[in-house]
Amino acid sequence: MRNRSVTYSTENTFRALADPTRRAVLDLLRKGSQPAGQIAEAFPVSRPAISKHLRLLRRAHLVTEQQRGRHRMYQLNPAPLKAVDSWLADYRRYWQMNLANLKTFVESEYARELGENAVKNPSSKK
Amino acid sequence: MRNRSVTYSTENTFRALADPTRRAVLDLLRKGSQPAGQIAEAFPVSRPAISKHLRLLRRAHLVTEQQRGRHRMYQLNPAPLKAVDSWLADYRRYWQMNLANLKTFVESEYARELGENAVKNPSSKK
DNA sequence: AATATGCGTAACCGTATAGTTACGCATTAT
DNA sequence: ATAATGCGTAACTATACGGTTACGCATATT
Missing domain, CATH: 1.10.10.10 (Winged helix-like DNA-binding domain superfamily/Winged helix DNA-binding domain)
Structure with missing residues (x-):
């Protein structure tokens, strides 16, 4: 090996x-x-x-x-850290978004409706 | 704020x-x-x-x-993950080195001497 | 041979996890 | 008004940390 x-x-x-x-x-x-x-x-x-x-x-x-x-x-031995790094990779694009925009989005009526939908159509639990 | x-x-x-x-x-x-x-x-x-x-x-x-x-x-909220990412940053260059080379280096006589020095000149402990 | 050094492990203690079930409080539905 | 739903918290249990001191075993030193 x-x-x-x-x-x-x-x-x-x-x-x-x-x-x-x-x-x-x-x-x-x-x-x-x-x-x-x-x-x-x-x-x-x-x-x-x-x-x-x-x-x-x-x-x-x-x-x-x-x-x-x-x-x-x-x-x-830094090798195992590669796994941490690749786990993090999926998150990097998130903090590249403008978080302020994200915040206003979440507080918008649109997001509110999405939230309601997510709740009212759980598509599980009977 | x-x-x-x-x-x-x-x-x-x-x-x-x-x-x-x-x-x-x-x-x-x-x-x-x-x-x-x-x-x-x-x-x-x-x-x-x-x-x-x-x-x-x-x-x-x-x-x-x-x-x-x-x-x-x-x-x-991915923001706190930025700290993890920046901690990791210092390690990335390590796994970019060829680890096999690192291994042979460590096992070399040169590294052995360095190791002995590190031990014999602790520059602390009295 | 006797002593000192380096370092892991055992035994013990207090606290934080990670899970459970039982409960209580809002909010929504009937 | 009553019942059902969503979800956090309390109380309890078992396990894993993170730290300590005491100990033991190699390896080095004298």
Whole structure:
């Protein structure tokens, strides 16, 4: 298997990104691989706390580790972020619309009628 | 205040996206505003469960609601996703690098030396 | 050989999720 | 006026976080 494109669990990826500390760890690793202890020093929480964050990041395949003597070097693996990026892609065109226009549209009578229709013709629920 | 650019809590945004059901709700709302009940019908979980998801999405400002008779219309607000997008931006260039090259680099003796240096010159810790 | 260092894990705690069922309050329909 | 509908919330449960301290095991140092 050479360079076969790998799929990761989008679920794990989003979950891993939910915590600000973990995002900060990734940001840190963008500057280069670092051993676990050095990563921990960058944060106000205890080393075991970081160790657990690293475990989640590992599960999400957002970092890879390799033993280097008694150190564990952590390296960023941005590949799973591609899934996040492509999920976001579908939304980009939305914020490219003028949101002010959207707002006035929603508050218009036209939208109101659409809303009523959506409600009165649920086309489900009996 | 007219169209003043609003900032949202990135924290809340990422947290809201962590759950697959909530992401699916957003995906659903991309097709158009819907009342809460209709949203709930699209999922295998109970209506109150969806109601709670909607609460989190509201807190994250990813949806807006408005009373429409006895219905509550939910509408997508993609604006907070811009923060996610810009966080991701810093990573895009990484997955544009050839990851195979990166891998061989990391495993090279050169990287090994860098790694050792990083360890032996922590430039912190006493 | 003995000691120090790096780092993961276990055990424990408080809080937030994610789901459930039961309930209550408006609004609409009859 | 009464009944039905739409939907949020309360109360409860199980699980997962995020943090802590204590511990243990390799690897390095002296």
